[in-house]
Structure formats: C-alpha cells, structure tokens
Amino acid sequence: MAIEIKAPTFPESVADGTVATWHKKPGDAVKRDELIVDIETDKVVIEVLAEADGVLAEIIKNEGDTVLSNELLGMLGEGGAAAAAPAAAQAAAPAAAPAASAAAADDQILSPAARKLAEENGIDPNSIAGTGKGGRVTKEDVVAAVEAKKNAPAAVAKPAAAPAAAPVFAAGDRVEKRVPMTRLRAKVAERLVEAQSTMAMLTTFNEVDMTEVMALRSKYKDLFEKSHNGVRLGFMSFFVKAATEALKRFPAVNASIDGSDIVYHGYSDIGVAVSSDRGLVVPVLRNAELMSLAEIEGGIANFGKKARDGKLSIEEMTGGTFTITNGGTFGSMMSTPIVNPPQAAILGMHNILQRPMAINGQVVIRPMMYLALSYDHRLIDGKEAVSFLVTIKNLLEDPARLLLDI
Structure with missing residues (x-):
C-alpha cells in the first residue's frame, strides 16, 4: 500500500515553501522516521520524515519547486529494509x-x-x-x-546539501559563478528593504562602561557554570535583563504599529539575532522578563546550536517584541541596526575595547562598548529612545540596580 509524502502544515505566517533537497532517490529504501526531504521556508528549513518503512516510489515535487501546506511531495511504496x-x-x-x-x-x-x-x-x-x-x-x-x-x-542517504558558499577564485581569474539566493536570505533582504522604506527609522548612540559587568562575570563565572549544569555566563544575559527592565519603563519601545492602532505588549519577547550559514535568523526568548540569567544564557546557547544545525522551528522564530543583535562578536565597533518589523526598535551591541576615559578628573583605561538603538520615529519619540538607551547604560554600569529595581 502506497503512503503519501506530504509537506507539513505551515503556520499562517508562512505562505509556502520550496523543496530544498531530496535525500533519497526513487527506489531507495527508507526507514521509519528517516529524513526524506527538506522544505525551505522564509523562516526555517523543515525536515520531512518517513512515516513508515518502505521504498521511495515516486518524486512528485522536484528540488526548487514551490509547495503549499500539506501538498503532495512524493509516494512511499511498500518494502523497507529488505529493499536495501x-x-x-x-x-x-x-x-x-x-x-x-x-x-x-x-x-x-x-x-x-x-x-x-x-x-x-x-x-x-x-x-x-x-x-x-x-x-x-x-x-x-x-x-x-x-x-x-x-x-x-x-x-545511504546523502547528507543535507550545504548552502552555496562564496566561491574562491585564483588570482587573475576572470570567471563568474552564479548561485541561487536561498529563500531565507531573499526573505531577509525583502524585510530589510521594507523596513527602510516604510519606517521613519532613526538611530541613537551611547556608550557603556563594562567594568562592573566584566568583574561580576569574572568573579562568578565558574560557580555559575557549576551551579547551572554547565550553562556559561556571558554578556548577552545582562543585556537581555537590562532591556526587559527598560522596556517596562518605556512601553512604547516594546510596542508595534498595526494599521492605525498602536499595540502595547505586557510582556517582553526578546529576539536574539543569530548568524547562520543560511542567513540571519532571529529566534525569540518568550517572556524574557520572567527568566533568570541562567535561563537566558541556556536559551541563547540552545538557539545557537539549533541555528548551526538548521533545527530551529517556525514557532521559535515567530513573534518577538524587541530584538538585540551583537555585531561585536565579529569585531564591529559601530553600526546602525535595522528594525525587524513589526517591532519598533532594535538594540545593537558592539565590540568591547580598552579606551581612555575621563573619570572624576582623571584619565583611566576602561572597557567600553558602543550601543546603538534604531527605532521607528512614528511610534517612539527621541526623548523616549534616548532615555531608554541611557537606562540600559545605567543598569549595566551598576548591575545592582537590576536587583534593586532602581
């Protein structure tokens, strides 16, 4: 009895997908729960697994074809391990x-x-x-x-095809190589252009002295890792906690525009921008305002691993009320991040460098980081944006404020 191989049910935010890679060819034996085909959507790559043992009898949708929710991809015939x-x-x-x-x-x-x-x-x-x-x-x-x-x-099924990497040419070569843009990267490009063309987007800057955060991390990182089952204490959790506190004080930064309405969110779903081989992805920490530093660090580490393995789900990529991106991991000193619609703002972190600072009339060397907040000026006034960024700066320069809620 033949079994239909169908595309998964896509959520409302995903209209369709593209057949990325068939891992089996007609006549190949397939085991239950074995990967058969990858479907690439605007957000993630979805793996379609075999429902039972059998033999791939027919491929109906070829690589590169567009598919809708529950659309027929191929047919699985009877057989199984004996066919191998x-x-x-x-x-x-x-x-x-x-x-x-x-x-x-x-x-x-x-x-x-x-x-x-x-x-x-x-x-x-x-x-x-x-x-x-x-x-x-x-x-x-x-x-x-x-x-x-x-x-x-x-x-044996071939491994999933890696995204097309930038070609390496020998010096003096005048050759060109044309590769198709992945669906994910094309969607990212579309959304970034949309954001710039539909928002009144501005960026405000500030700098933060990371001395206290670095000292706190250095003092407790080993105990933290031991106490939380191997979860490492990084800088991102401090920024997420500071952001959630600042969002409580400035709810417009956590809002979004829906037509002629402003939607204020009574929760902080923080998107964390992650760079992957397939493009930029932004998984979301739900209710980050209720999470501990350990839960935040564990969630971010899990997102990073899933992004590298291409295992992020659509649910993990959907939503978000505010985004944080860290270009400092690549050495960026300054940038103007682009807001991720329909959100109203995005915080950009940058590289930490030792710089001479004037403190109490004395020149001292301090670890400094530039911060950038890009925001939609249709919703957020300059005063709110600057005050929001200063609040994050104050919370990070004196982390005790996070505990005392001041």
Missing part, C-alpha cells in the same frame, strides 16, 4: 524467515566455513538471517551479507 539488500539476498527462500526468527537471538548456528568467512569480513553472525535447516547460517548466507555490506553505501 542485494537481489541475491532477496532471492533466498521466503520460508526461511520463520526458521531464522526461531533461532537463538544471541548466538546464530554457523557452519565452520560460514563462521570463518564472517570473521574475515567483519560480519556479525547475529545480523544474518540463516536459510539452512533450523535457522543455520550457511556459507552462502555470509557471502550474501558480504555483498550487501559492499553495496550498503549506495543506499
């Missing part, structure tokens, strides 16, 4: 299966010649279905298993 064996093994007497299952699971009965041949070729006798009397494994059974082992690589 060579024809010689399949031709063995069908009646042998009951006899094989009756044999002892922990130690097959082998003839001396069969045992020697199995040992020479690294074959586990218990993995061979014996066709001899009483489930006995014959020399011919081992020969068939050896041939199956040789042919096995041909049946």
Whole structure:
C-alpha cells in the first residue's frame, strides 16, 4: 500500500515553501522516521520524515519547486529494509524467515566455513538471517551479507546539501559563478528593504562602561557554570535583563504599529539575532522578563546550536517584541541596526575595547562598548529612545540596580 509524502502544515505566517533537497532517490529504501526531504521556508528549513518503512516510489515535487501546506511531495511504496539488500539476498527462500526468527537471538548456528568467512569480513553472525535447516547460517548466507555490506553505501542517504558558499577564485581569474539566493536570505533582504522604506527609522548612540559587568562575570563565572549544569555566563544575559527592565519603563519601545492602532505588549519577547550559514535568523526568548540569567544564557546557547544545525522551528522564530543583535562578536565597533518589523526598535551591541576615559578628573583605561538603538520615529519619540538607551547604560554600569529595581 502506497503512503503519501506530504509537506507539513505551515503556520499562517508562512505562505509556502520550496523543496530544498531530496535525500533519497526513487527506489531507495527508507526507514521509519528517516529524513526524506527538506522544505525551505522564509523562516526555517523543515525536515520531512518517513512515516513508515518502505521504498521511495515516486518524486512528485522536484528540488526548487514551490509547495503549499500539506501538498503532495512524493509516494512511499511498500518494502523497507529488505529493499536495501542485494537481489541475491532477496532471492533466498521466503520460508526461511520463520526458521531464522526461531533461532537463538544471541548466538546464530554457523557452519565452520560460514563462521570463518564472517570473521574475515567483519560480519556479525547475529545480523544474518540463516536459510539452512533450523535457522543455520550457511556459507552462502555470509557471502550474501558480504555483498550487501559492499553495496550498503549506495543506499545511504546523502547528507543535507550545504548552502552555496562564496566561491574562491585564483588570482587573475576572470570567471563568474552564479548561485541561487536561498529563500531565507531573499526573505531577509525583502524585510530589510521594507523596513527602510516604510519606517521613519532613526538611530541613537551611547556608550557603556563594562567594568562592573566584566568583574561580576569574572568573579562568578565558574560557580555559575557549576551551579547551572554547565550553562556559561556571558554578556548577552545582562543585556537581555537590562532591556526587559527598560522596556517596562518605556512601553512604547516594546510596542508595534498595526494599521492605525498602536499595540502595547505586557510582556517582553526578546529576539536574539543569530548568524547562520543560511542567513540571519532571529529566534525569540518568550517572556524574557520572567527568566533568570541562567535561563537566558541556556536559551541563547540552545538557539545557537539549533541555528548551526538548521533545527530551529517556525514557532521559535515567530513573534518577538524587541530584538538585540551583537555585531561585536565579529569585531564591529559601530553600526546602525535595522528594525525587524513589526517591532519598533532594535538594540545593537558592539565590540568591547580598552579606551581612555575621563573619570572624576582623571584619565583611566576602561572597557567600553558602543550601543546603538534604531527605532521607528512614528511610534517612539527621541526623548523616549534616548532615555531608554541611557537606562540600559545605567543598569549595566551598576548591575545592582537590576536587583534593586532602581
């Protein structure tokens, strides 16, 4: 009985997807829950798994084709593990299966010649279905298993195709290489252009002295990691906590515009911009205002791993009321981040550098970071934007304020 291979049900925010990679070709054996095909959407790559053992009978939607929710991608026929064996093994007497299952699971009965041949070729006798009397494994059974082992690589699914990397050309080459833009990168480009053309976007800057945060991290990072099951204490959690506190004080920065209405959010869903091979992704920490530093760090670490492995779900990428991006990890000194619609603002972190600062009439060297807040001036006034950024600066320069709520 044939089984339909269908595209998953896309959420309302995703209209359609594109067939990115087929990991099997018609005639290949497929095991239950094995990856068959990747569907790339505007947000993430979705893996479609086999519902049962079988053989890929037909591919209906080829790589590059556009698909809708629950649209038919291909057909899975009956077969399964037996299809991966060579024809010689399949031709063995069908009646042998009951006899094989009756044999002892922990130690097959082998003839001396069969045992020697199995040992020479690294074959586990218990993995061979014996066709001899009483489930006995014959020399011919081992020969068939050896041939199956040789042919096995041909049946193994190819790894997921990596996104097209920037080509490397030799000096003096005047060649060009054209590769299709991934759906994710195309959508990011579209949204960035949309943001710049539909918003009255401004950026305000400030700088923060990271001395206290760095001292706190240095003092407690080992104890923190030990106390929270290996979760490392970084800088991002301090910025997320400071941002959630500042958002409480300046709710317009946490709002969004919906038509002619302003939507104020009584929660802080913080998007954390992550760079991946497929493009920029922004997974969301839900209710970040209720999370501890350890929960924030653990969530961000998990997002980073999922982004590298292409495992982020659409739900993890949807929503968000405010975004933080850290260009400092790549050495950026200053930038003007672009707001992620329909959000109203985005905070940009940058590199920490030792710089001479005038403090109490003395020149001292301090670890300083530039901060940038890009915001939609249709919703947020300059006074609110500047005050919001100064609040984050004050909270980070004196982290005790986060505990005292002052």
